[in-house]
Amino acid sequence: MSPEEERVPVPERGPEERKDDFDEVPLGYTPEQAMEEAERCLQCAKSPCIGGCPVEIEIPNFVEAVAEGNFQEALEIMKEFNVIPAITGRVCPQEEQCEEVCVMGNVGDPINIGKLERFIADYARENDLEEAPEIEEEKDLSVAIVGTGPSGITCAALLGQNGYQVTMYEALHEPGGVLKYGIPEFRLPNEVIDHELEYLDELDVDIKLNRIVGQNIELEELEEDFDAIYVATGAGSPRFLGLEGEDLKGVFSANEFLTRINLMKAYKFPEYDTPITDMEKVGVIGAGNVAMDSARCALRMGADSHILYRRTTEWSPARDEEIEHAKEEGVTFDTLCNPKRIIGDEDGWVDGIELFECTLEEPDDSGRPSPKILEDTEHKRDFDTVVIAIGQEPNKVFYENAKGVDVKDWGGIIIDDETRMTTKEGVFAGGDAVSGAATVIWAMGDGRTAAQNIMEYLED
Amino acid sequence: MHKITEKERLNEEMTRIEVEAPLVADKIKPGQFIVIRMHEKGERVPLTFYKKDKEKGTVQMIFQKVGKSTTELDTYEEGDELLDVVGPMGTAADIEDYGTVVCIGGGVGTPEVFPVAKALRNAGNEVIVISGFRTEDLVVCESDFDKGCANEIYITTDDGTYGREGFTSDVLEELIADEDTSLDLVHAVGPPIMMKVIAEITEEHDIDTRVSLNSIMLDATGMCGSCRVEVGEQMKLACVDGPEFDAHKVNFEELMQRITMFEEQEEEAMERWEEENGGCCR
Numbered sequence: 001m002s003p004e005e006e007r008v009p010v011p012e013r014g015p016e017e018r019k020d021d022f023d024e025v026p027l028g029y030t031p032e033q034a035m036e037e038a039e040r041c042l043q044c045a046k047s048p049c050i051g052g053c054p055v056e057i058e059i060p061n062f063v064e065a066v067a068e069g070n071f072q073e074a075l076e077i078m079k080e081f082n083v084i085p086a087i088t089g090r091v092c093p094q095e096e097q098c099e100e101v102c103v104m105g106n107v108g109d110p111i112n113i114g115k116l117e118r119f120i121a122d123y124a125r126e127n128d129l130e131e132a133p134e135i136e137e138e139k140d141l142s143v144a145i146v147g148t149g150p151s152g153i154t155c156a157a158l159l160g161q162n163g164y165q166v167t168m169y170e171a172l173h174e175p176g177g178v179l180k181y182g183i184p185e186f187r188l189p190n191e192v193i194d195h196e197l198e199y200l201d202e203l204d205v206d207i208k209l210n211r212i213v214g215q216n217i218e219l220e221e222l223e224e225d226f227d228a229i230y231v232a233t234g235a236g237s238p239r240f241l242g243l244e245g246e247d248l249k250g251v252f253s254a255n256e257f258l259t260r261i262n263l264m265k266a267y268k269f270p271e272y273d274t275p276i277t278d279m280e281k282v283g284v285i286g287a288g289n290v291a292m293d294s295a296r297c298a299l300r301m302g303a304d305s306h307i308l309y310r311r312t313t314e315w316s317p318a319r320d321e322e323i324e325h326a327k328e329e330g331v332t333f334d335t336l337c338n339p340k341r342i343i344g345d346e347d348g349w350v351d352g353i354e355l356f357e358c359t360l361e362e363p364d365d366s367g368r369p370s371p372k373i374l375e376d377t378e379h380k381r382d383f384d385t386v387v388i389a390i391g392q393e394p395n396k397v398f399y400e401n402a403k404g405v406d407v408k409d410w411g412g413i414i415i416d417d418e419t420r421m422t423t424k425e426g427v428f429a430g431g432d433a434v435s436g437a438a439t440v441i442w443a444m445g446d447g448r449t450a451a452q453n454i455m456e457y458l459e460d
Numbered sequence: 461m462h463k464i465t466e467k468e469r470l471n472e473e474m475t476r477i478e479v480e481a482p483l484v485a486d487k488i489k490p491g492q493f494i495v496i497r498m499h500e501k502g503e504r505v506p507l508t509f510y511k512k513d514k515e516k517g518t519v520q521m522i523f524q525k526v527g528k529s530t531t532e533l534d535t536y537e538e539g540d541e542l543l544d545v546v547g548p549m550g551t552a553a554d555i556e557d558y559g560t561v562v563c564i565g566g567g568v569g570t571p572e573v574f575p576v577a578k579a580l581r582n583a584g585n586e587v588i589v590i591s592g593f594r595t596e597d598l599v600v601c602e603s604d605f606d607k608g609c610a611n612e613i614y615i616t617t618d619d620g621t622y623g624r625e626g627f628t629s630d631v632l633e634e635l636i637a638d639e640d641t642s643l644d645l646v647h648a649v650g651p652p653i654m655m656k657v658i659a660e661i662t663e664e665h666d667i668d669t670r671v672s673l674n675s676i677m678l679d680a681t682g683m684c685g686s687c688r689v690e691v692g693e694q695m696k697l698a699c700v701d702g703p704e705f706d707a708h709k710v711n712f713e714e715l716m717q718r719i720t721m722f723e724e725q726e727e728e729a730m731e732r733w734e735e736e737n738g739g740c741c742r
């Protein structure tokens with residue numbers, strides 16, 4: 001490949017250096033590197049990249065501004081579509097979205113849109129490029145937002161910019177949703193999230209923590225006080241396999257494992273009070289982003305860390321970058337195996353997992369080959385810790401107590417495609433609470449669309 | 461921030477605190493609990509509510525010093541502030557007129573039983589309280605039950621230094637054996653082993669029984685599964701589905717096993733705390 005066909009490499013901390021700490025792995029571009037990478041963009045007339053982005057950022061204009069060194073302009077273009085570029089630039093599955101359809105990909109490497117996005121956000125933060133947001137004339141209309149994940153944040157920002165009085169309610173003691181309690185700091189530092197939250201502060205968005213709607217405050221109370229409500233409670237309830245041995249000591253849901261380590265900082269125990277068990281050999285069941293994060297956290301807790309997956313790595317739903325990083329750091333991928341049961345010792349601690357071997361057969365509904373369990377292949381592998389990372393579903397505390405808000409049988413909130421309203425007048429919903437576990441950018445896109453719908457609704 | 465408005469050491473192990481938390485005081489019901497976090501580095505500690513004062517906007521809890529967090533909490537004085545006081549958490553106890561109800565508290569379970577007993581009495585029940593402690597010095601809340609909340613009170617101590625010698629379950633068995641009383645419901649809160657023994661006794665005599673489970677909680681919002689317990693062969697989350705469950709359906713063996721999961725770390729935290737604080741507070 002000629003130089004123009006190749007990406008400008010992103011400086012990263014090496015696996016040996018990083019696998020013992022929780023500091024960020026990719027270091028990001030310097031201004032020179034970013035400009036050089038942006039230069040490669042062909043400025044295609046049809047710019048398919050825009051269609052590849054769920055929020056349709058004007059990528060060519062943004063990239064051009066970076067190439068010309070007009071960082072302020074680049075930032076403004078970006079922020080018009082995406083209020084949290086520092087976050088999406090880090091965690092978006094770009095390779096399946098904007099970058100997958102980038103024309104440069106036909107002749108060489110696609111433009112590194114994600115890292116440019118991250119660069120511009122980081123550069124702006126570090127160099128105080130951001131100006132105080134312009135708030136439209138203040139309106140006498142108020143909106144409550146339930147949940148402070150990316151969907152809630154985006155909706156709040158848009159409404160705030162347009163002069164609405166916004167109050168957010170968050171169940172936990174910190175805002176940010178999965179960005180804080182799930183995604184580890186080596187992928188998304190808290191400092192980055194906090195900065196994006198400061199923007200909400202500048203918009204006079206009020207965030208009320210420790211308020212669990214349906215538990216210590218009711219939806220009806222919000223309806224009395226607000227003109228509209230946006231529900232973005234995410235999909236935070238852990239799924240278990242229903243396997244024998246799941247109640248053993250040393251078995252965690254990925255949510256518990258990650259929340260202990262990230263939100264509660266158990267990796268700094270006993271300086272921080274919340275503990276996590278000592279672990280030598282960890283088996284993570286699953287292979288999505290959540291599993292990768294769990295496996296990489298286990299590694300940083302000093303364990304020999306294994307991903308147990310019933311397909312092969314190429315079919316893993318995790319981002320390529322995360323799989324690469326996990327492999328480099330030394331996570332072992334045990335593929336084509338399916339757990340039968342978790343085995344315990346006499347004291348009730350995990351001692352191992354009994355697994356079947358699998359083979360791959362014809363594609364299933366997801367388009368991926370379906371794994372088939374091979375009879376009589378059960379065998380035990382030793383583990384002292386098991387993390388179950390097979391997905392999350394909506395937390396029922398909200399919907400079971402929200403009279404009039406209908407949900408599907410699996411708990412996803414039902415909304416009208418057009419208006420984004422739930423079955424209850426004035427109550428809107430979006431993000432993982434509606435779609436089931438998806439991605440940050442989809443949740444954000446939902447927040448954006450909902451904000452627009454809410455404004456239309458309130459103007460009528 | 462939530463100011464501590466009162467603090468009283470009840471005995472060597474137990475302390476009562478009253479904190480400002482108007483939102484909690486406004487809504488909390490018998491059987492529900494509160495989560496506190498002392499400071500930035502603190503864990504989320506579940507404590508059952510004992511009393512509330514809506515007008516003052518305060519709630520009271522009684523806690524027992526068992527490890528690092530509760531020992532540290534005991535160093536907080538009147539006027540100090542807790543970072544988070546969250547609640548109400550969990551489901552409220554069902555309060556109806558059942559007839560004759562026995563409320564059983566073991567150790568620090570006794571203050572947890574108090575608001576439930578009081579509500580049951582107000583709902584028209586005949587309320588019998590059995591409250592057990594290791595020894596005389598640890599007896600708490602007796603006067604609460606005196607004040608019109610219980611029709612009968614039995615205090616037991618393991619060593620016989622106060623009240624009747626023996627366990628709460630001994631008294632329960634006597635009550636069951638007494639042909640003049642028929643029991644309609646038992647409500648028990650205490651160490652898992654006590655709740656298990658009580659469940660076994662009442663199951664044999666077919667008396668509806670409820671227990672409040674103290675599994676290990678992390679977020680207490682239904683998000684992590686740390687508090688999972690097996691009830692009626694189904695997995696339930698004690699923090700949002702409970703903490704109260706049908707005692708005859710609870711898998712106590714599993715509960716007793718799971719609550720020892722962090723023993724090693726708990727010891728380490730305690731040792732470090734004692735080192736840093738001159739080994740005083742015990």
Ligand SMILES: Cc1cc2nc3c(=O)[nH]c(=O)nc-3n(C[C@H](O)[C@H](O)[C@H](O)COP(=O)(O)OP(=O)(O)OC[C@H]3O[C@@H](n4cnc5c(N)ncnc54)[C@H](O)[C@@H]3O)c2cc1C
Pocket residue numbers: 091092093146147148149150151152169170171172175176177178179182183211212213214215232233234235236258289290293319395397398430431432433437438439440441443
């Ligand atoms: C470990 C992990 C790694 C991931 N990695 C990636 C990735 O690399 N890239 C990617 O694009 N996506 C990733 N995802 C998915 C992505 O994080 C989610 O799709 C996204 O966060 C959903 O946003 P949301 O705003 O809908 O909900 P959430 O982020 O889940 O936020 C919901 C918020 O609502 C709060 N809440 C819930 N119930 C209530 C209530 N009753 N009252 C008040 N507040 C409530 C919750 O506490 C939470 O803070 C990952 C998810 C996990 C768990």
Ligand SMILES: Cc1cc2nc3c(=O)[nH]c(=O)nc-3n(C[C@H](O)[C@H](O)[C@H](O)COP(=O)(O)OP(=O)(O)OC[C@H]3O[C@@H](n4cnc5c(N)ncnc54)[C@H](O)[C@@H]3O)c2cc1C
Pocket residue numbers: 493504505506507508509521522523524525526527528529530531568572673674675676677678703719720723726727730
């Ligand atoms: C719903 C509920 C209500 C409770 N109400 C009261 C109460 O009113 N008064 C009272 O004194 N205690 C109560 N507890 C128990 C109290 O939460 C624990 O004693 C406390 O968390 C111990 O923390 P520690 O650091 O002092 O002790 P540690 O040394 O950490 O632990 C000592 C023991 O406490 C239990 N424990 C530890 N961490 C937790 C946790 N996060 N959640 C639950 N249990 C834990 C374990 O059994 C452990 O073996 C309640 C627990 C629950 C779940």
Ligand code: SF4
Pocket residue numbers: 052053054055056057059082088089092093094097098099113114117441
């Ligand atoms: S938000 Fe995601 S999909 Fe859109 S341009 Fe940025 S990295 Fe690509």
Ligand code: SF4
Pocket residue numbers: 040041042043044047048049050059060063101102103104111113
């Ligand atoms: S498709 Fe790729 S090369 Fe073309 S405009 Fe978009 S980013 Fe640039």
Ligand code: FES
Pocket residue numbers: 676677678679680681682683684685686687688697698699700
């Ligand atoms: S404590 Fe996390 S789900 Fe109950």
